[in-house]
Amino acid sequence: xxxxxxxxxxxxxxxxxxxxxxxxxxxxxxxxxxxxxxxxxxxxxxxxxxxxxxxxxxxxxxxxxxxxxxxx
Numbered sequence: 001x002x003x004x005x006x007x008x009x010x011x012x013x014x015x016x017x018x019x020x021x022x023x024x025x026x027x028x029x030x031x032x033x034x035x036x037x038x039x040x041x042x043x044x045x046x047x048x049x050x051x052x053x054x055x056x057x058x059x060x061x062x063x064x065x066x067x068x069x070x071x072x
Contacts, residue, residue: 002061004053006039007032016040019048019067021056039070046070 003024010016017039020032036056037048048071057063063071 002033002056002059003064004036004056004061004067005064006066014042019070021052021061 001024002021004019004021006017007020007022007029008015008017009029018032018035019037019039021034021036022030022032034052034056036052037046039046053071
């Protein structure tokens with residue numbers, strides 16, 4: 001099953017997250033199928049490619065609870 005979830009990047013105490021489409025069994029920093037957007041919590045910056053997001057949702061991907069909160 002494909003999940004749309006966050007992948008953590010950045011330095012210690014300075015996280016940076018990518019919003020990715022990834023197989024649900026893959027570890028958090030594993031290779032994603034596609035990068036959909038990013039979230040920078042220190043600057044409260046969020047960018048999501050709506051076309052990619054809707055195409056993955058149409059293919060049957062499920063969003064994690066955290067990504068659902070960010071999208072709303």
